[in-house]
Structures are given as structure tokens and as C-alpha cells.
Amino acid sequence: MSRLEDLTVREALALVLARFAVLPAEEVALLEALGRVSAAPVVAGDDLPPFANSAMDGYALRAADLAAATRDAPALLRVVADIAAGTNPTTAIGPGTAARIMTGAPLPPGADAVVPVEDTDEPWRDEARALPERVAVYRRVDAGAYVRWPGEDIRAGQTVIPAGHLIRPQEIGVLAALGQERVSVVRRPRIGVLSTGDELIDVGQPLSPGKIRNSNSHAQAAQVIALGGEPLLLGTAKDTADDVRARLDTAVAAQVDLLISSAGVSVGAYDVVKSVLDEAGGVAFWRVRMRPGKPLAFGAYRGMPYLGLPGNPVSALVSFETFARPAILKMSGHDQLERPRVVAVVGENLRSDGRESYLRAVVSREATGGYVARTTGSQGSHVLTSLVKANALLIVPEGVREVAAGTALVALMIDWPGGVF
Numbered sequence: 001m002s003r004l005e006d007l008t009v010r011e012a013l014a015l016v017l018a019r020f021a022v023l024p025a026e027e028v029a030l031l032e033a034l035g036r037v038s039a040a041p042v043v044a045g046d047d048l049p050p051f052a053n054s055a056m057d058g059y060a061l062r063a064a065d066l067a068a069a070t071r072d073a074p075a076l077l078r079v080v081a082d083i084a085a086g087t088n089p090t091t092a093i094g095p096g097t098a099a100r101i102m103t104g105a106p107l108p109p110g111a112d113a114v115v116p117v118e119d120t121d122e123p124w125r126d127e128a129r130a131l132p133e134r135v136a137v138y139r140r141v142d143a144g145a146y147v148r149w150p151g152e153d154i155r156a157g158q159t160v161i162p163a164g165h166l167i168r169p170q171e172i173g174v175l176a177a178l179g180q181e182r183v184s185v186v187r188r189p190r191i192g193v194l195s196t197g198d199e200l201i202d203v204g205q206p207l208s209p210g211k212i213r214n215s216n217s218h219a220q221a222a223q224v225i226a227l228g229g230e231p232l233l234l235g236t237a238k239d240t241a242d243d244v245r246a247r248l249d250t251a252v253a254a255q256v257d258l259l260i261s262s263a264g265v266s267v268g269a270y271d272v273v274k275s276v277l278d279e280a281g282g283v284a285f286w287r288v289r290m291r292p293g294k295p296l297a298f299g300a301y302r303g304m305p306y307l308g309l310p311g312n313p314v315s316a317l318v319s320f321e322t323f324a325r326p327a328i329l330k331m332s333g334h335d336q337l338e339r340p341r342v343v344a345v346v347g348e349n350l351r352s353d354g355r356e357s358y359l360r361a362v363v364s365r366e367a368t369g370g371y372v373a374r375t376t377g378s379q380g381s382h383v384l385t386s387l388v389k390a391n392a393l394l395i396v397p398e399g400v401r402e403v404a405a406g407t408a409l410v411a412l413m414i415d416w417p418g419g420v421f
């Protein structure tokens, strides 16, 4: 069913998101999983730590031997072993003895506690230290002091990472600790990126009269990559239905998960994208009550979800941000589809045309702790540098035409790490 009246951003986004589901899983090498979403639970095969070990550089001993130890009356123990990390100690610690031990080294048999070297008479600030024959310990400790027991962090059999969980550096660390060389993650979405327009020439070509360089293909491909997707560049179509169809057909053959085009979706005599979409499979909706980005078409081309972004470079980037980004994140398995929002006080008087407006702005934190938003100059939808300077999109709600300095508005923080790349 197609909706041809102009929708609110919220209505349009709901229709877009309803069209996408989480993609199937694939197995990837450990570091390839960074920024992806787990497709299956990860169950620990081993305990972590795998063995009892020392939390300190010091002496492994029997806590009972220190029951009366003080600085004035230290316990004197015979040193019977030196245990470096990575070794496997076999000498047992009996009453009245100790082993020098390093952080991470296995606790020797017979020992039940560790005392840090600072609490002994061993000179610990020197560079090279020979193993002493005896050590004087200045304090008592409880049994178990400074010992890290097996499984304290993870127990074998425990689910450490559930399905649907974002793989960040800390998850990579856990996976490595458990010996997982490969990880099952949601596969990357493949996104066909098409530009349309007779006026467009490639980035490497010299300008000629009436022509401009195609910036949208590159900006949208970069947006796809930044979200962890794989762009398939479909080139530049002329403003003819035939050329647009021919290029979309290559993407259909390549089985992309979403087709994105820019330009040709407004009411101009040569704006052919919407009619191509109409013939091929249908327009789910056309036009959104937002600025920039009003002439947005969403639907399907030969069964493939299709998002026709407006041609103006800022409009294309903002429309992608608003609709393609959440769709790509959803397909990738993420559950956080929104940018972080802050409430910022507007630093200047603003005007709007009554549409929900996404102003390019710099949001900064004042000494007082609050956030202030200042727009980045001309807000024309051809002024790409308004986005270059911006770290946020400041939302002026629908129906508002004037915003006085000092008013609090919501800002979407587009620079903050989305956790995805």
C-alpha cells in the first residue's frame, strides 16, 4: 500500500524499518568481528583465569605462618623457589617457607596467600634483584590474599557473549582469552549506491560548463562503510528511466540488501526516479515533512528495498542519516539505532519554515556543564561545508518558525562514535 501524503519523520522511519530484518550469520576471523554483532551465543570452553595465580609481585606463602607478623617482629621465611609468569611451579611451599612470585604466575602447591614485595624486607625498587635466601614479612594476611582463583572471571560452560551483542574491543579481548579464533557475526549489509543526473561528472574529471562533480556517490558510499556495510557503486545514471533501470538491474543481479539512489525524486521535468520505482514495484511513500530531505521516495525495485534520496548533497546526507542509517544498523543486528541525543541551549535566534528541521550545528559543553548549540552558517541544502563544520543536527520541531536564543532543543550527535565502523 502506498502512502502519497507527506509523512512525518517518525511515520516514515517506522515504514522503512518494518521492511528490514537482521541478516544471516557468517564466520569471521577474530579482529574482523570488531564493530559487528554476534549471531550466536559464545560459550566459554575454559575457566578464566585458567589457574590460581598471584595478583602481585611478592611472595607466595602460607597465611598461617604470618599470624604474628608485624613490622617490629617480622615473620622470617626461607625462600625455596622463584616463580616467573609462564612457568609451572612444582616445589611445594611447606611451613616456614615462601616462593618469590610475579604477578600472573601460578600459585605453587602448598601456598594459600601472597604478600606484596613492598611488605617485605626485599629491596624492590632496584632494577636487578637476586633471589634472597630468606625474606622477612612485615604483616599478616588472610588466606587467599592477593590470589586470583580459577574461573573468577569466567567459568567454563558460561555464556560470555549472548547473540545480538555488539563486538567491541572488550569482547574481542574475551574471545581471544577463550581461544576463539573465529566468531559468528551478522553479515555486512550490501548497499547499492547510485547517482543520477546529466550534470554529473566523475571525481577525477575536469569541470566543463554546466557540470558538477558527483559528490553524492562517494559521500553515501562512505556513510555505508562507516556503518560497517559494503557499498556497491552503481555509477552515474543519466536522467532517463532506461539508464536508471539498467543500473538498478545490475544491483538486483548482485543481490544487494538495499538500493540507494540520489537525485531525480522531486517534481522536475527530468526527475525520473519516482516513475521508475512506480512501474517496477511500487512506492511505499514519497515525501517526508522534514527539512532538508523532503523529496524522499521509499519502496521496492523488483523486490529490493529502495530508498531514493534527494539530490542536494546535504539533503542526501541527512536523509541517509535519518532513514538509511537505522535500516543498515537494523540489518546488521544492532539494537541501538539512534544517535546519542543531548538537550542543548540554542546560542542564537533561529528561523525555520515550519517543517521539522535538521540544522547543522556545533554542540559544545560550556564551563557550566550544559550544552550549547550554534549553527554552522548557511543552511542551504547545497552547502556541504555546513556539515563539514558540524558535529550535530539540531532539531527544530514541526510547526515552530522562530526559536529565540536560550531555547533548549534536542541535538543528534552525529560525530560521537556510533560504535560501528
Ligand SMILES: Nc1nc2c(c(=O)[nH]1)N[C@H]1C(S)=C(S)[C@@H](COP(=O)(O)OP(=O)(O)OC[C@H]3O[C@@H](n4cnc5c(N)ncnc54)[C@H](O)[C@@H]3O)O[C@H]1N2
Pocket: 195, 196, 197, 199, 200, 212, 213, 214, 215, 216, 217, 262, 263, 264, 265, 266, 267, 268, 271, 292, 293, 294, 295, 309, 310, 311, 312, 313, 315, 381
Ligand atoms: N518546484 C520544486 N522544486 C524543488 C522542490 C520542490 O518541492 N518543488 N524541492 C527541492 C528540494 S527540497 C530538493 S532536496 C531538490 C531535490 O531534487 P531531486 O532529488 O529531484 O534532485 P535533482 O533535481 O536531480 O538535483 C538536486 C540538486 O542536487 C544536485 N545533485 C544531484 N546529484 C548530485 C550528486 N551526485 N552529487 C552532487 N550534487 C548532486 C543537483 O545538481 C541539483 O543541484 O529539489 C528541489 N526542487
Ligand code: MOO
Pocket: 290, 291, 292, 293, 294, 295, 310, 312, 315, 316, 381
Ligand atoms: O529537502 Mo530539500 O532537501 O530541503 O533541499
Ligand SMILES: [Mg+2]
Pocket: 263, 264, 265, 266, 267, 268, 271, 311
Ligand atoms: Mg530534481
